[in-house]
Amino acid sequence: MxxxxxxxxxxxxxxxxxxxxxxxxxxxxxxxxxxxxxxxxxxxxxxxxxxxxxxxxxxxxxxxxxxxxxxxxxxxxxxxxxxxxxxxxxxxxxxxxxxxxxxxxxxxxxxxxxxxxxxxxxxxxxxxxNCTVMAMIMAIAPLHHEYGLRELVLASYQAASGAGQFGVDTLHDQLSKVAGDRMLGSRPGNVRQAVGDDLGPFPAPLALNVVPWSGALEPLGWSSEELKLRSESRKILALPALKVSATCVRVPVVTGHSIAVHAVFGSEVDAEGARQVLRNAPGVILVDDPESGEFPMPIDAVGTDPSWVGRIRRAMDDPRALDLFVTGDNRRKGxxxxxxxxxxxxxxxxxx
Amino acid sequence: MxxxxxxxxxxxxxxxxxxxxxxxxxxxxxxxxxxxxxxxxxxxxxxxxxxxxxxxxxxxxxxxxxxxxxxxxxxxxxxxxxxxxxxxxxxxxxxxxxxxxxxxxxxxxxxxxxxxxxxxxxxxxxxxxNCTVMAMIMAIAPLHHEYGLRELVLASYQAASGAGQFGVDTLHDQLSKVAGDRMLGSRPGNVRQAVGDDLGPFPAPLALNVVPWSGALEPLGWSSEELKLRSESRKILALPALKVSATCVRVPVVTGHSIAVHAVFGSEVDAEGARQVLRNAPGVILVDDPESGEFPMPIDAVGTDPSWVGRIRRAMDDPRALDLFVTGDNRRKGxxxxxxxxxxxxxxxxxx
The missing domain is CATH 3.40.50.720 (NAD(P)-binding Rossmann-like Domain)
Structure with missing residues (x-):
């Protein structure tokens, strides 16, 4: 060598x-x-x-x-x-x-x-x-070390580029077809008509739509992407009994996977403490000032290295749970x- | 009279x-x-x-x-x-x-x-x-009557028309600006540049983006829309102690609010039983065959009366919890x- x-x-x-x-x-x-x-x-x-x-x-x-x-x-x-x-x-x-x-x-x-x-x-x-796991785990791991993670409930907002360049090209093609017609999206089926058969790697039109499916069909109605969020989170965090429920959804974004996270811990949490943990976490950028319009979004996170984390709230009905929102570039860190x-x-x- | x-x-x-x-x-x-x-x-x-x-x-x-x-x-x-x-x-x-x-x-x-x-x-x-509560509650109420609801974890995918015709016009204007430029959405800030200052009723560009904010700022970082999901669900279902955590997100869809729902009940659930309950529920249409590409989506639900419900799965790690996805026309039933x-x-x- x-x-x-x-x-x-x-x-x-x-x-x-x-x-x-x-x-x-x-x-x-x-x-x-x-x-x-x-x-x-x-x-x-x-x-x-x-x-x-x-x-x-x-x-x-x-x-x-x-x-x-x-x-x-x-x-x-x-x-x-x-x-x-x-x-x-x-x-x-x-x-x-x-x-x-x-x-x-x-x-x-x-x-x-x-x-x-x-x-x-x-x-x-x-x-x-997996690219969706990655964005989320960057924020959750430091919180786990502080509070002891027990359970995750996840809903994803996944970008077209998660399905490769073919996904990106498909989204752009569809956007060109629907832009300019101000009636589209207001009647059943009219987006399907405008988009036609060019669905690319997706099971339904992505422009002006959200598609609650990503990956392959697994037993009991789960998608492979949803099961990866469970199995990979468990393996990376070395928590084989971690409870995970995920719903994976494709959205008309080019690049940048986002995840709404509800995380339940073994000990009581507080939002400001969680923010402090995330401020000090490597590979994480905290954007959490809704009053100034600061929250994590794909149009800002794309092309950058860290996971963008914000909207941090302690659950109203569970002092051991946090709700937060994460966005990361699925082609870079993901x-x-x-x-x-x-x-x-x-x-x-x-x-x- | x-x-x-x-x-x-x-x-x-x-x-x-x-x-x-x-x-x-x-x-x-x-x-x-x-x-x-x-x-x-x-x-x-x-x-x-x-x-x-x-x-x-x-x-x-x-x-x-x-x-x-x-x-x-x-x-x-x-x-x-x-x-x-x-x-x-x-x-x-x-x-x-x-x-x-x-x-x-x-x-x-x-x-x-x-x-x-x-x-x-x-x-x-x-x-x-509230329009987001409505789509969700139509599916959850019959399941509550069958299984006894204890907790909801919700993530929304809310359409532009939830912010009125100004929201719809803004989304269409932004789509016209971003369509045709195949580089947009791949570099930080380039969607912001293309969209410019015409944000309409939204705090950030909606085209090629998701915006984790809807409504007004309430204490502890919550949005008014998120708190409505909690307080209105409790009132409609007459469950004053129902645990609810919600994250509300605006997506580039014209009409049709969607919600990823994780619902925990007092008794054990099964997915096929839940499907049977929803098949018989008034104002609900069951679309739950992922293999055939059938799941609830705004482009199909817009302009129709019922709540579209699908992606029904029993949680892998909790026999009392269901995960599902709901879409409803926020201007009609909503x-x-x-x-x-x-x-x-x-x-x-x-x-x-």
Missing amino acids: ALQPTLAVVGATGSVGTVMLELLSSRRNVWGEIRLIASSRSAGKQLTCRGEQLTVAELTPEAFDGVDVAMFDVPDEVSLQWAPIVAARGVIVVDNSAAFRMDPEVPLVVPEVNREAVQYRPRNIIANA AALNTVQIAELVAAELAR | ALQPTLAVVGATGSVGTVMLELLSSRRNVWGEIRLIASSRSAGKQLTCRGEQLTVAELTPEAFDGVDVAMFDVPDEVSLQWAPIVAARGVIVVDNSAAFRMDPEVPLVVPEVNREAVQYRPRNIIANA AALNTVQIAELVAAELAR
Whole structure:
């Protein structure tokens, strides 16, 4: 290994991969060579990273010769197939898919919350958390350490880019179709007519609508996204009995997942105490002054690193419960940034 | 009094008033004369109701001579001043403002839930519930009767028209400004720049955003809308100790308020039993087949009478809790329709 480890970015041409390259270009550099890898469809493309022009290589086992750390942002089934192949070659894989998150031999890491978990990785794979979990857990973890978390009731407001660039393009296409017709949204079905069949990755029109569905259908009517909020929160916080109920909803926002959180703790809470905890929490920005119009919103959080937290209130009927609202950039901390942060933890370890 | 009572519509030219006139024109007629009343600014306007051309009269005490029932849709402060004046003249006032809802001598009525409450009205005033409360309570009341409600955790997805026609116009104006620019929503502040200062009745841009605020600032960081969800639910369901936590959020939807509901009951629940209760509930339509893309959404619920309910799941970690999603037309059942229904209850009583 060189003094600075070699990094591979797998899925470099995708929506999150693009943000990974931006982050690698703007953060303090810890890497020697950076190698870009993607499917055969994208191989040969030229991309810029750290001011260098790089050619995308095709995803083959040999492409990882000499690589120390690989960040994967590819569909679950591609990770499921390729991460073990790459890990078996001695590469430490940081994977942003859902394929390995619940594997007991794969740590699920949010550096501000459980950075120590990165060290136990018998499969040479480290998982990155779901983008909706991420925004929320950044605010909840420091509150848990102060008050002892018992239960979460969550409702999400998820952006189109959670479904990739196809989701973003679909939302923009639909907005162009509905803008300018002032009668749309006032009669049943007229938005459906205007939007037509171009639903993209969504089960219904997203423009002028909210769609209470995200992910795949799981047993008992749950969506996969809702179950991830439960299982991943439990794993990251090391609270296997945490009670979690979530309803996941897609909204016509480009980027920035928001979550309305009702959190019940083991001890009494107070709103000002919670604000003080969050003011001191890493990766969190407190925006909580409704009188001045300050609350967390996607149009402000997009393109920034932290989770934006506000609307902090102690529940009227439960001195142990807090209500709050969180927004985070689902492509940055929710995906690319956290993956890069984990990879940097590994780089620091390798450099020792 | 004539065989058919005389009705006055106060605020006839407003956003909700317009829906009232549509409903009076399409429902089985129980009214003799219908009189339209508004502020001096709108007096003299011609409007159509039941196929008749009517001239809007100015709001004066004498305008109510011979009137039996008056439906008010005006700002709180106008109701506060005028409803008692009109009621003192023997007119039964059905008021859609928040001015009297929590007055113990004013019943707060949702006919499908507590129609008997209409009879105790010592002030001659009957109040109509808040539009967000309405969509939710239609689904929750029948479940309460089956399982015994203890607690609600609510997150709302509220449409622009909840802030009146000014809200709708503002959303359409903003959509026209942001549509067509595919970079908007991907960088911090660029939606704010595109929208400019035309925020209308909202504290922040609504297009491509969600705004976790609705109503006025109340103590301890709560919004008035959030506190209404608590106090009005308690009053309508006659559950003064009901635990309620709500976070109210405005979304870029024209009409149709949605609510993610986590409801905890006194006895064990099951999702299929809850679906059966809701199939038989008046004023409710069950849309709960995620596999076929069937869930409640504003683009389908707008312009219809019932509350659309779906995404019904028993909580994974609490056999006494249900998670569900509700959407209702905030201008119809959430405002005009319920007011008309209450007025019709009074008309039936007067006809006996």
